[in-house]
Amino acid sequence: MRRKVFTSRVLERKVVLITGGCAGIGRALAVRMAQAGARLVIFDLDQVALDSLVQHLADHHNAQALGLRCDVSDREAVQQAMTLVIERYGGIDVLVNNAGITHRSRVADTSLTVFQRIMAVNFYGALHCTQAALPSLLARGGQIIVLSSLSQYAPVPDRAAYNASKHALHGLFETLRGELQGSDVNVMLVCPGYTATDLRKNVLVGDGSTAPQPVLTLGRVASPQDVAEAIYRGALRRRKLLVLSNLDWRAQLLARCFPRLYQSLLLPRLLGSRAR
Template identity: 75%
Template sequence: DLQQQALDSLVQHLADHHNAEALGVLCDVADAAAVERAMALTVERFGGIDVLVNNAGITHRSSFADTELAVFQRIMAVNYFGALHCTKAALPSLIARSGQIIVLSSLSGFAPLLYRSAYNSSKHALHGLFETLRYELKGSGVNVMLVCPGFTATDLRKNALVGDGSVAAQPPLAMGKVASPQDVAEAIYHGALKRRRLLVLSNVDWRARVLARFFPRLFERVLLPRLSGLKPQRAGRF
């Protein structure tokens, strides 16, 4: 996390309500050296890493033409390289302990969304990286699970950027049911116990996955406008 107060609060909450020992480390996942130090502290404190959850992410809402290059670079730095840095640093311990890598992705990892070209790019890159890594780790005992949770009540949308890199005055609307972080966390926990490879928690995400891959014109006419906050076109030939 980048907020020390939030870290301290979470560590205290875990101790008070779950009798759990936790270590809060201030770290920017876009900084590879900082991630290395954080992972080293974790291994030193707990003896190793059994589960890595790549959860850091930022988003935006702006057209490709209106999005400055710095916004693309920042989103890729956090969403893609952040997960890469954490996985690189934790991998030796994960292999030694037959652990698990959990990656928080999105329907943007397999279907386009309007006005989120940088975010979509980062999620497609995550799928490419971790689906490849899964095969490279075959036989190592390490499981890789990609999670597409759907719209969730977190600060991700509240902190969405616009084209110049500033925070949007109003967050983009969620299209569909918004899940609670608690429900998503519980589903991820049970998915991890089963060592799933892909966990898609939203019916909308499942439909987007199927339509975007097999019926792209139908996806474009019906689902893409809805997901992007536009009026759907009439479905026709596809």
């Protein structure tokens, strides 16, 4: 995608909260929102990275930003952080549920604690943040952006917990969208494909330990900046669903409509790409 930096500050004074915002798509999106004039709130677990990003946004984008160390899987911690944000800024206009972790291990070799941890961050983290922010979003006619995955359409082998968490997000937020009909709150689900982030450096394996993993090389690997630009544009248009596929439409069609062909034609390529 050709990136185009808009000079208009269409989000001037809007408050945008991004979870897991210190790296990858989250960081790129924080920069893109700052360029549009937003006031940023970043939730992350790495205080050093938070301080560095806040300073970067101030120095390079003249952006007001608040970095808060917050574990989104901890409901009480999320509620306390959200209360502080609302006291500081008066409310939230855009909530970006970006925080997430992944794993690589077969179902038979994956401990229950790994499934629980993946769901705690990827699913319950988004639920905690959304419930805490929802009164403010309703009052301000805001927007919820949820980072899902292309695995919603074409499941990737050895990531059952991750795939399940993304399917659960769709169930939750598509239901919420229906419940919010008649309000001014928009819900946008975003499904990126393979993206060059640091997520692979701390991948959970079956016993719950972490180990760096090779990049899956099937299809084009997108940059976080390109994904952030697409999300930004989608948010301006208040899209409902944004599928950023670098596995072409045929892979999605096979997985959805012809699962046997998907398993026989595409899965061997996915399995082979794990070794690279």
